Amino acid sequence: MVHMKAGTLAVVASLLASGSAFAEQRVLTYYADYDPNPLAAMEALIADFEAANPDIDVQLNNFDHEGYKTAIRNFLTTDAPDLANWYAGNRMAPFVEAGQFMDVSDVWEANGLGESLASAKASMTIDGKQWGVPYTYYQWGIYFNKDVYAQVGAEVPTTWDQFIANCEKFKAAGIDCLTTGTSALWPGAGIFDYMSLRTNGYEFHMDLTAGKIAWTDQKVRDVFAQWAKLVEPGYITANHAAIDWQDAAALLVQGKAANYVMGNFAVATFKEGGMTNDNLGFMPFPEITPGIPRAEDAPTDTIHIPSGAQNVEDAKLFLAYVASADAQTKLNAALGQLPTNKDSTVAADDPFISAGFELLSTSYALAQFFDRDAPAEMAKIGMEGFQQFMVQPGELENILTRLEEARQRIYQ
Amino acid sequence: MAVTSSHGSTRTWWQQNQQTLTPWLFLIPGMFMFAVYVVWPILSSFWISFYDWNGLRAPDGSSTAEWVGLGNYAELIGDDAFETSLKNNILWLVLYMLAVPFGLFIAIFLNQTVWGIRMYKSLFFFPFVISQVVVGLIFSWFYAPNFGLLYLLTEWLTGTGTAILADPNKVTYGIIAAGLWPQTAYCMILYLTGLNNVSPDQVEAARLDGAKGFKMLWYVILPQLRPATFIAVVVTVIGALRSFDLVSIMTTGGPFGSSRVLSFYMYEQALSEYGFRMGYGAAIAVVLFLIMMVFISGFIWKMVRDEKEGY
Incomplete structure (x- = not known):
């Protein structure tokens, strides 16, 4: 089920990029469930992140989309990565309540995300704390x-x-x-x-x-x-x-x-x-x-830090990077979806994307979708x-x- | 006596007990597998069915399960979806049995020596060879609204197309019909092998006595096909209770749960995207297990009895 290819690619890429510094690199493991197109977009984001942080090596393990929903229930306990994909709203509640996701309110605070990700903040909040970072949504x-x-x-x-x-x-x-x-x-x-x-x-x-x-x-x-x-x-x-x-x-x-x-x-x-x-x-x-x-x-896709993560510090660095306006602009242009950061920009030549960005950024509030809210x-x-x-x-x-x-x- | 006993004392423990131990030694690998892969999961299903558990563990590895005793079973009693599944399971059991007479009919029809009969036989057997998933897909296209063959046919005949899988009152019949297609082929092949063993002498004798047509079938052929009938009934009952693949492929239990069966409901509650109620799913599994046990013990009882009577 686990496709190692992406991880291997990342390793090879970082080998090429950093050469002798490889031995000192800190590893950041990331489990995700991207379809081929979004996978390429996320790999580009990871390459940018690694270029900005040459001492970090992000190893992405990409799962089959449906299989991931079952796999996450096992790997959070047995073999927790440093970062994992999931969804906002009530969908993340079971993991938060079981203590499987880490409180990342400090990342929100330190980077002013409450301001720039305002539209998605409510759906990332349980018990007054934020439990992850949104990277995309759509109208x-x-x-x-x-x-x-x-x-x-x-x-x-x-x-x-x-x-x-x-x-x-x-x-x-x-x-x-x-x-x-x-x-x-x-x-x-x-x-x-x-x-x-x-x-x-x-x-x-x-x-x-x-x-x-x-x-x-x-x-x-x-x-x-x-x-x-x-x-x-x-x-x-x-x-x-x-x-x-x-x-x-x-x-x-x-x-x-x-x-x-x-x-x-x-x-x-x-x-x-x-x-x-x-x-x-x-x-x-x-x-x-x-x-x-x-x-x-506006269903929102998110990245979380499992409680069992080994490299929490770098994981928080990565979350902050994913939340930034520029990273979200580039990522969502490739995804064909909307950035959650209000300072990001969208392609003006796609009428549906620009209509959606306008629609969501002027809306009073955002619901996740019935099967994520309930x-x-x-x-x-x-x-x-x-x-x-x-x-x-x-x-x-x-x-x-x-x-x-x-x-x-x-x-x- | 003294000689034998002194001789016996020189025999090792192994030599003394070889006769009784050997069969057990041969049985150990099988019993081990059976215990680990059959008995243990059954017992743990029983155990989980007394808990309310979403399948998650806390970071320290402890389970988040909560003991509810018979709470899951109490909930089953008032659960409409469970009632629907149970009703559908009974419907499956009854209607799936049609595969036995259908199979017999086709087998008798094909039991003749015509040129190319082997090819006809294999064509009739064909649906059993293809996977249930493929059968389900073929039938859901056949029933599909707007472009399915059946829909277009009924539209041409009556003016309004019938979408079997969208109609809560017809959907289960639609799926059973799809299931009968491969199951009939299976029963047919069982009867064809059975028919090979029908004694020509008895048929000859019956013919001399003036038996023919239905009487010949009922009093002479069918009694000789009893072993084939037994196996056909057993596989059909078990097939009906296991009817998961077709429901999952054709409707995923819909529309609004009207085509659910117990095995699918169990999967939905325990393992599907909106499920992860392990305890409740396990309780459904236990009920399904008990229903199956009624039939399985019946079959075993009959087999033991037959063996004693020397059939």
């Missing part, structure tokens, strides 16, 4: 097919009522107003997040995912009542429960669907399907309750409930009762 929103909008004569909506009104036009033309593919469950959670954030606002949504609010609360019912405006008239792609998100993306590309609530990573898929900047559009999710401060979903178990039951609601809206009462029972058990 969620609605991607739409401009050709289809032109075909039925619809305007890009800014309010929920306009959005619903457009749906009627799409329905009449035999086009799915909103497409999604929930066979892996999580795409449905993206829709829920936005319904909830736009209906009741950020604080209520975070309280809900933190288990402080009953799922049978009237304000939660309001969320589903708004959502029902899409579900009951059949504006959402039928059979979405058996469709992968990529297959739903194909529907948008083919003009069989108009809108798709998705993360920015989907742009690559739309473009592979033949869409271009000319006919692929992006808009923030429209306003539902007027006057609520606009919050967005504990894993609640996330699973919740996402099944959302999927069921979009198939059987009449079962809402049962779904909410089930979620409420789960909440009382999970957060006790």
Whole structure:
């Protein structure tokens, strides 16, 4: 499972770079789960870091992305590296509570990260301390097919009522107003997040995912009542429960669907399907309750120091480097995602990246995503409930009762 | 007597006990493996099922597990998802049994000497050779909404396409149908070998007595196929209870958990991305184990009885 190649490459690179100084080098081990493209980007960052700190040798061990989620549970105890990848929000809570991640509040303080990483600070904080450093995130929103909008004569909506009104036009033309593919469950959670954030606002949504609010609360019912405006008239792609998100993306590309609530990573898929900047559009999710401060979903990827790390000092140096504006600018340009440091810059020639940077840096607050904000178990039951609601809206009462029972058990 | 006893005292301990010890010596490697890889994991599943544990250890190596006694089992009773899984498992057990008569039918159909029959036989056997994962993929494309063959067919016939895997009431039947395809082939091959051993004399005699058609099958052929039927039932029952691969590949338990079976639910709770409830997963595993034990003890009991009666 472990690919040693990256590590070996780093060793060879450092050998070439430092020559005789090799013997004095301090080793910094880093376990990560990058796909090929991000891996190249991170290797470039590591090369820069090593050039700036010739006495440190970063050895990157890259794992398979899915396998990593299981592997980290073992290696943190048995063979802790100095640095490890993970995710922000409630996803890191089990490791923080088990004492597996190190408190890095001092890195935040010493480098003024509370200021420059302000938008991601809340999601890195548990018990008032920071437990890692974010290096990238991306925006969620609605991607739409401009050709289809032109075909039925619809305007890009800014309010929920306009959005619903457009749906009627799409329905009449035999086009799915909103497409999604929930066979892996999580795409449905993206829709829920936005319904909830736009209906009741950020604080209520975070309280809900933190288990402080009953799922049978009237304000939660309001969320589903708004959502029902899409579900009951059949504006959402039928059979979405058996469709992968990529297959739903194909529907948008083919003009069989108009809108798709998705993360920015989907742009690559739309473009592979033949869409271009000319006919692929992006808009923030429209306003539902007027006057609520606009919050967005922005899942954040992070780097942590395990408690069992050998070389803590250099690991903190590396975190500070990853958090810096220049490093994040370069890394995210290669990743095709957004830097979390507000002083970084993004490529102006990619309309989706610049729209996302604008969207997130002006937003009131950022949610991580339902399956990172809520504990894993609640996330699973919740996402099944959302999927069921979009198939059987009449079962809402049962779904909410089930979620409420789960909440009382999970957060006790 | 005196001679033998004095002679016996010169024999070493090993020589005296060789006869009784040798079989145990041969058994030791097998018993060791069985104990380490079967008995111990079973016992530790039982043990873990009494804990609430997320699989993590503290940095000093101590476990973060918390003793909850029968709490996990109490939770199972009120768990809708567990009930759905149990129901689906029963559905699997009952419907998967169709593989036995289907297999018998095809075996009888193929048990003739026509030119190229070996090729037909291997074609029928083919689905059993390909992996369950591939079977699952083929069927999920067959059922896929918008472009699947079945969807297009039903759309052409009725005007609206049926997406089996998106419909909570049909999804389990859809997966079982996919499972029957290779399982029928397996039963068929068991019956084909069985049919080779059917005594031609008895068939001849029955024919002289005027038996034919269904009566011939029921009273003459089937009794001689009893060993094949037994094995076919055993592998089908176990196959039905182990139905994990197809569920995992075709639906991952969805839509909203309606196609879960116990083995998949166990995996979901204990090992999947949103799981890591080791204790709860272990409790499900224990229940599944006990259900399997009912069948397995039944089979063993029958085999022992048959052996005594000298079948």
